[in-house]
Amino acid sequence: MIRLALAEDHPDLRSGLIRKLAFFPEVEIVATAENGADLLASVALLATPPDAVLMDIEMPVMDGVTATAEMAQRWPEAAVVMLTVFDDDTRVLDALDAGATGYLLKESPVEDIVAAVREAASGGVPLAPSVAGAVVRSIRRSRGAERQREAAAGAVGLTPREGDVLRQITLGRTDEGAAHELGVSASTVRTHTKALFRKLGVHSRAEATRRAVELGLV
Numbered sequence: 001m002i003r004l005a006l007a008e009d010h011p012d013l014r015s016g017l018i019r020k021l022a023f024f025p026e027v028e029i030v031a032t033a034e035n036g037a038d039l040l041a042s043v044a045l046l047a048t049p050p051d052a053v054l055m056d057i058e059m060p061v062m063d064g065v066t067a068t069a070e071m072a073q074r075w076p077e078a079a080v081v082m083l084t085v086f087d088d089d090t091r092v093l094d095a096l097d098a099g100a101t102g103y104l105l106k107e108s109p110v111e112d113i114v115a116a117v118r119e120a121a122s123g124g125v126p127l128a129p130s131v132a133g134a135v136v137r138s139i140r141r142s143r144g145a146e147r148q149r150e151a152a153a154g155a156v157g158l159t160p161r162e163g164d165v166l167r168q169i170t171l172g173r174t175d176e177g178a179a180h181e182l183g184v185s186a187s188t189v190r191t192h193t194k195a196l197f198r199k200l201g202v203h204s205r206a207e208a209t210r211r212a213v214e215l216g217l218v
Helices: 011-021 036-044 064-074 089-098 110-121 129-156 160-170 175-182 186-200 205-215
Strands: 002-007 027-033 052-055 079-084 102-105
Touching: 002 011, 002 036, 002 110, 011 027, 011 110, 027 036, 036 052, 036 064, 052 064, 052 110, 064 079, 064 089, 079 110, 089 102, 102 110, 129 160, 129 205, 160 175, 160 186, 160 205, 175 186, 186 205
Parallel strands: 002 027, 002 052, 052 079, 079 102
Antiparallel strands: none
């Protein structure tokens, strides 16, 4: 039995999906809501969180991405599957970054929705084909950007660790903060900072940040 919660702001769509899901004995709907805030309140009243959540994106009061991020913080064991009409890259990646474990389109047959819920509850990552393309494109862009940064760093002679420290500097972190993020000592960060300052021909963190942007190092 999969305990399922559902958030959908359109009453007809919500009731229609509930009726369709009723034909699947392995699915038990334990909470329904018309927005993200109501869903969180309903889940908080349950003795145990649901195994999975079907989450719309565009909802009043609290949208699905915000609600998903809150679910991930409070009930990480509940797998959230976005169910929406939107499949543009930005929305897909925002939802996945927020903690969603799956992303389906509302036009999907109910059999596919149930299969996705089952997969998500078992630790899988169900994605509609068009959505999977957005993820692949994001990975390609990320890898391409990383290769460009590596090439730029090599051109000015930065070591990989100096590049790591430079990125921490551009994020505004102190020596201690950068050390914590990189798992090294603050003195090691300061040593790398002096070296990268020399290679970049700068004398301050502000100059280093500006130079890093100019050279495409971050």
